[in-house]
Amino acid sequence: MTEVSMTVNGSAVSAKIEDRTLLVDFLRDHLKLTGTHVGCDTSQCGACLVHVNGQAMKSCTMLALSAGGTRVTTIEGVAGDDLHPMQKAFNDNHGLQCGFCTPGMVMSGIDMVTRYKAEGKTLDEAAIRHELEGNICRCTGYHNIVKSIQEAAGKM
Amino acid sequence: MYETTYHKAGNVAEAASLLAAAEDGQLLAGGQTLIPTMKARLAAPSDLVDISGASDMRGITVNVSAVTIGAMMTHAEVAANADLFAICPALSNLAARIGDPAVRNRGTLGGSLANNDPAADYPAAMLSLDATVVTNTREIAADAFFTGLFETALAEGEIITGVSFTAPGKAAYQKFPNPASRYAMCGVFVSVGPSGPRVAVTGAGADGVFRATEIETALQAKLDPHAIDKVSLDAKAMLSDLHGDGAYRANLVKVMTKRAVAALD
Numbered sequence: 001m002t003e004v005s006m007t008v009n010g011s012a013v014s015a016k017i018e019d020r021t022l023l024v025d026f027l028r029d030h031l032k033l034t035g036t037h038v039g040c041d042t043s044q045c046g047a048c049l050v051h052v053n054g055q056a057m058k059s060c061t062m063l064a065l066s067a068g069g070t071r072v073t074t075i076e077g078v079a080g081d082d083l084h085p086m087q088k089a090f091n092d093n094h095g096l097q098c099g100f101c102t103p104g105m106v107m108s109g110i111d112m113v114t115r116y117k118a119e120g121k122t123l124d125e126a127a128i129r130h131e132l133e134g135n136i137c138r139c140t141g142y143h144n145i146v147k148s149i150q151e152a153a154g155k156m
Numbered sequence: 157m158y159e160t161t162y163h164k165a166g167n168v169a170e171a172a173s174l175l176a177a178a179e180d181g182q183l184l185a186g187g188q189t190l191i192p193t194m195k196a197r198l199a200a201p202s203d204l205v206d207i208s209g210a211s212d213m214r215g216i217t218v219n220v221s222a223v224t225i226g227a228m229m230t231h232a233e234v235a236a237n238a239d240l241f242a243i244c245p246a247l248s249n250l251a252a253r254i255g256d257p258a259v260r261n262r263g264t265l266g267g268s269l270a271n272n273d274p275a276a277d278y279p280a281a282m283l284s285l286d287a288t289v290v291t292n293t294r295e296i297a298a299d300a301f302f303t304g305l306f307e308t309a310l311a312e313g314e315i316i317t318g319v320s321f322t323a324p325g326k327a328a329y330q331k332f333p334n335p336a337s338r339y340a341m342c343g344v345f346v347s348v349g350p351s352g353p354r355v356a357v358t359g360a361g362a363d364g365v366f367r368a369t370e371i372e373t374a375l376q377a378k379l380d381p382h383a384i385d386k387v388s389l390d391a392k393a394m395l396s397d398l399h400g401d402g403a404y405r406a407n408l409v410k411v412m413t414k415r416a417v418a419a420l421d
Binding site: 002042108 | 157158159160161162164184187188191192194195204206208232255256257258259261262338
C-alpha cells in the first residue's frame with residue numbers, strides 16, 4: 001500500500017492504495033467518480049479516457065501511482081453551471097445511443113478541439129474521424145458523434 | 157493484475173539501482189504494452205520501476221543533421237517536435253500514426269524499442285536510419301539491437317536512455333494497418349543516406365523487424381518504385397496468420413516499399 005495524491009477535477013485528493021491500482025479503479029472505486037467507464041479493459045475502446053495534465057490518456061492503462069502529483073479531469077469535471085459545449089452538442093445532435101462510450105467520446109472530443117485550436121489546425125470531418133481512432137462506439141453511432149464534435153468545435 | 161511494488165525513478169542512475177535491488181523487477185515506461193500484459197497476468201514483476209519521469213531520458217536535439225531523442229519521449233512529443241520535422245519528417249509522421257491519440261500521449265520511444273513487438277513501427281525506423289541505441293552502459297547499432305520476436309540485445313538490467321542517428325537525405329514510411337487492430341501488417345521505412353538506400357520492414361517478418369537487402373540492392377541500382385518489380389521475397393520468411401499468409405505479406409512488403417519510394421521526402 002502506498003499513499004497517492006493528485007488533483008481531481010480541481011480538488012486535492014489522497015488515499016492509501018494498493019500499488020497495482022489502475023487510475024480508472026482509483027477514480028471509480030475510491031473517489032466514486034463512476035462517470036469514467038471501463039469498456040474493453042484492453043486499451044482499445046477509450047471509454048475510460050480522462051485528461052492527465054491536460055492530455056488525453058486511457059485511465060485503464062495507467063497506474064494511479066503513475067498519476068501521482070498530476071491534475072486529472074474526468075467527465076464529472078468538465079461542466080460549470082451549464083453543460084460544457086461538447087456535452088451540449090452531444091445532447092443536441094443525438095450523439096449517443098446507449099451512452100456507454102459517451103464519457104470517453106466527450107473527453108476525446110474536448111481534447112482534439114483544444115489541441116487543434118492550439119496548433120491552429122482545422123478540425124474537419126476527416127480529421128475528427130481519424131482522431132477518434134481510439135474511441136469505439138459499440139452501437140456504431142459514429143455519424144452523430146462526429147456531427148456533435150464538429151458543432152462543439154465551432155463553439156469552444 | 158498480480159500484486160507488485162511501485163517505485164518512481166527520477167533519473168537513469170536511480171532506475172538502475174532500484175532495478176538491481178528488486179527481486180524480479182521490470183522497467184515501466186509509458187506502460188501501453190506492459191500494463192495490459194500485467195492485467196492479463198502474462199507478466200507479474202515483483203517490482204515496477206517507473207522511468208517515465210526520468211529527467212535525463214528526455215529531450216530531442218537536432219544539431220545540423222545529428223539527431224538524438226531521449227528514450228522517454230512520447231510518440232506525441234516526437235510527432236510534435238518542429239526541429240525533427242524539419243530534418244526528418246518521415247520519423248515525425250511515423251510517430252503521429254502509432255496507436256491512437258491517448259496511446260501517443262503515454263507510449264514512449266524507449267518502451268517501443270525495448271519491447272520490440274514484431275508489428276511495432278519504431279524498430280523499422282531505427283533499423284532503416286542506421287540509428288544507435290544508447291543505453292546506460294554502452295551504444296548498440298540498430299543492426300545488432302533487434303534480435304528476434306520481442307527479443308533485443310539488451311542485457312539484464314540494461315536501460316535504453318535514448319537513440320541517435322544522422323538524418324538521411326530523404327526518407328519515408330508507409331504502413332498497411334490491420335483494419336481492426338491498426339497494428340502494422342506491414343510497414344516499410346526507406347531512407348536514403350550517403351551509403352545508399354536502407355529498407356527496413358516491420359509487421360511482416362517471421363523473426364520480427366528486418367532489412368530487405370534484395371530490395372536495397374535493386375534501389376541502389378535505380379531509386380524508382382519499379383526498380384523492385386522483379387525482386388522476389390521468400391514467403392516462408394514472412395509471418396503467416398489469420399490476417400494474411402506469408403505470400404500476402406511478401407507482396408505487401410513490395411507494395412509498401414513502392415509507396416515509400418514514391419513518397420521519399
